[in-house]
Amino acid sequence: MDLGLRNAKAVVVGGSRGMGRAAAQCLADDGARVAVFARSHAELDAVVADLERRGSPDPAGVVADVTDAEQVEAAFAEVARRWDGELNILVNAVGPNARGGFEELADDQWQQAIEVGAMSMVRCVRAALPMLRQAEWARIVNFSASSTKRQGSSLVAYTAAKSMVTSVSKNLSLSLAPDEILVNVVSPGSVASDGLVGWAKSVGVDGDDPYRLMEAITEHFGHPAHLPRTGLPEEIGPVVAFLASRRNSYMTGANVNVDGGTDFT
Template identity: 50%
Template sequence: MDLGLGGARAVVTGGSKGMGLAIAETLGAEGARVAVMARGVEALESAAHRIRAAGAPEVLALSVDMASADSIAAGYAAVGEAWGSLNVLIHTVGPGAGPFEELDDADWHAAFDLGTMSAVRSVRAALPMLRAADWGRIVTLSAHSIQRQSPRLVAYTASKAALSSFTKNLSKSLGPEGILVNCVCPGTIVTASFTEILKEVLAADGFDSADPHDVMAWVERTYGHPCDIGRAGLPEEIASATVYLASRRNGYVTGATVNVDGGSDFI
């Protein structure tokens, strides 16, 4: 299936690792020009190499602190200087986690800066370029925890719920302009950082943090959150759904919140 992304110009925030990188590589494989925004220069350079190898005709690797309004503005200014217009904005950035008792006001502000305001600032900066293009798409990545709560994710989930609401509202105002806006809610996804961070925790319970079936078994045992498929997901599975929604091939899906979670019954 031709997604109509050949020659398109796309920004992926948080595009140097995990799901963001998988999305950027998929866009590159479809022939899009890709700008990735993240903080770490070394990770950006590695990501840019992988995205080019996937087939992207042009890659911009931009060091941007998504918690800083000035840094975000500078990043999009660089995109504007290079390309002038933009077809796709995919926003994948999210905050850290923690239970309520461990979070002070600064932690809550940080969660909303990364989980919500980074998307608001990105859309604000990208919108003139999206309007200058002949077609435009915005996709944000929220989380299935907005529908299935976890006490350890209280500020994270609150910020992602706000992001989902912002995204759906944005679809209403931009739909008449032909800019389609959707939200993807990933379930438990086995990324390299997930595997590394939880390696010892899962190992202590006899599970392998790199095995999607083990990961889901641990999630079900620890949090009571199973999924129908019986395994955790992979970054490329998030990328497939996200890139379709961000593509020209998608001509009629907007305002949707799409669960990509292996099948879960939300209460």
């Protein structure tokens, strides 16, 4: 299916690894110009080379700490100069590394979870809006998480941040509708991200085996999916690419579960 992405201008925040990188790759595969924001020069160089090989005509890597408002503004100003002030697609894929029960977390850990997991999205949307409004068509796709609907006691700060992403995205879908900027959320379930694989290895489990990884998740957290394995980052990318594309012409304000099967919520 042609998603109508050829030469579209896309920013993927947190696109240097995991599900964000998978989304950037899918956009590049369909011919989009992709700029990836991340904190590491080394990671960005490798990602940009990969995107160019995949067919992105003008890939870019932009170093930015998205918890810093000035760096966010500077990063989008760089993209604006590169692409004549227009942006079709913004994907926010940054997530906090926040684990711990309610009584274990200090104030600074809560604040860090909200800063990384939610305020980064707020800052990036705010900085991108003039460019999105300037483009002929525009889409925003934000990453939430299925754990906002299936709570785990050790993820209380993480799910709080992701719940904020979901709520703000729903509001944006309403407020940006007159501009015909479509805003949607993707909520991955148990996906073999770097963080989850690292956790598995810390408890003696082969995190590279999605079936064994799901067994460990079920054992430790009681969050099984209908499918007997975890998802893979590359299974999230195509969903993001569709939501970010011109093929998606009427879906906005949706929260799309990609979780291996749980329930109809």
